[in-house]
Amino acid sequence: xxxxxxxxxxxxxxxxxxxxxxxxxxxxxxxxxxxxxxxxxxxxxxxxxxxxxxxxxxxxxxxxxxxxxxxxxxxxxxxxxxxxxxxxxxxxxxxxxxxxx
Amino acid sequence: xxxxxxxxxxxxxxxxxxxxxxxxxxxxxxxxxxxxxxxxxxxxxxxxxxxxxxxxxxxxxxxxxxxxxxxxxxxxxxxxxxxxxxxxxxxxxxxxxxxxxxxxxxxxxxxxxxxxxxxxxxxxxxxxxxxxxxxxxxxxxxxxxxxxxxxxxxxxxxxxxxxxxxxxxxxxxxxxxxxxxxxxxxxxxxxxxxxxxxx
Numbered sequence: 202x203x204x205x206x207x208x209x210x211x212x213x214x215x216x217x218x219x220x221x222x223x224x225x226x227x228x229x230x231x232x233x234x235x236x237x238x239x240x241x242x243x244x245x246x247x248x249x250x251x252x253x254x255x256x257x258x259x260x261x262x263x264x265x266x267x268x269x270x271x272x273x274x275x276x277x278x279x280x281x282x283x284x285x286x287x288x289x290x291x292x293x294x295x296x297x298x299x300x301x302x
Numbered sequence: 303x304x305x306x307x308x309x310x311x312x313x314x315x316x317x318x319x320x321x322x323x324x325x326x327x328x329x330x331x332x333x334x335x336x337x338x339x340x341x342x343x344x345x346x347x348x349x350x351x352x353x354x355x356x357x358x359x360x361x362x363x364x365x366x367x368x369x370x371x372x373x374x375x376x377x378x379x380x381x382x383x384x385x386x387x388x389x390x391x392x393x394x395x396x397x398x399x400x401x402x403x404x405x406x407x408x409x410x411x412x413x414x415x416x417x418x419x420x421x422x423x424x425x426x427x428x429x430x431x432x433x434x435x436x437x438x439x440x441x442x443x444x445x446x447x448x449x450x451x452x453x454x455x456x457x458x459x460x461x462x463x464x465x466x467x468x469x470x471x472x473x474x475x476x477x478x479x480x481x482x483x484x485x486x487x488x489x490x491x492x493x494x495x496x497x498x499x500x501x
Binding site: 229230234240241244245249259271273 | 324326327328329330331333334335341342344345346347348349352
């Protein structure tokens with residue numbers, strides 16, 4: 202059964218865009234924050250909401266260097282891509298950091 | 303421990319248990335940061351506060367409203383503005399009725415916090431009562447009556463002996479709370495299966 206969501210905010214679209222590169226790779230929170238210009242207090246509620254709605258998936262990844270903590274990584278899902286494409290097609294503007302400068 | 307570490311620790315203290323995984327995710331990024339840690343940690347606190355308000359905000363508002371309401375009882379009772387004097391008798395004391403009904407509702411909503419809530423309500427009520435007796439009453443009616451005048455004028459089970467009144471009110475809270483808790487466990491299956499931890 203499909204669920205209906207509110208139209209995503211510009212910040213949400215920016216997060217989905219940051220995750221939707223040509224190769225669906227895993228991204229860390231810091232990378233998404235850097236790409237979108239969102240602060241942690243704004244970024245993580247969006248990530249949580251997207252994850253709960255199945256628009257992105259997350260997993261804990263082992264640290265690249267020993268002694269560092271594991272990091273939580275995020276990847277857009279097919280449903281997330283569909284929502285992003287629909288939002289962009291209907292004229293929602295992504296809230297990229299360039300737009301705020 | 304840096305100020306940023308302390309702020310992050312505060313975020314962990316604020317966040318509800320169910321969100322620990324996400325806060326750990328934020329902390330992992332915090333550990334990877336070389337600059338701007340304080341700003342990131344402040345964001346963690348903001349997110350944790352949001353979670354806490356979403357989880358407990360309504361309950362806190364209800365508790366504040368209930369505390370305010372029961373704290374107004376001394377004025378209502380002693381000035382008899384809203385409650386007929388005939389009701390001020392043992393067994394029908396409106397203070398006890400108010401507390402019981404309020405605690406039924408609060409106990410049904412958060413069954414596991416009813417003991418704490420009972421003490422909060424009764425303590426707040428008596429603190430406000432002291433304020434009324436020692437500040438409001440002398441200001442309105444003069445010092446010649448003295449702060450204990452309301453006690454002496456309207457002697458009943460609630461003020462014949464101070465401790466009797468306090469214990470009666472705590473008993474009303476506990477009674478109402480446990481009735482509410484029983485109702486909650488009866489009609490909310492998620493509580494019986496232990497899914498609503500902390501509620």
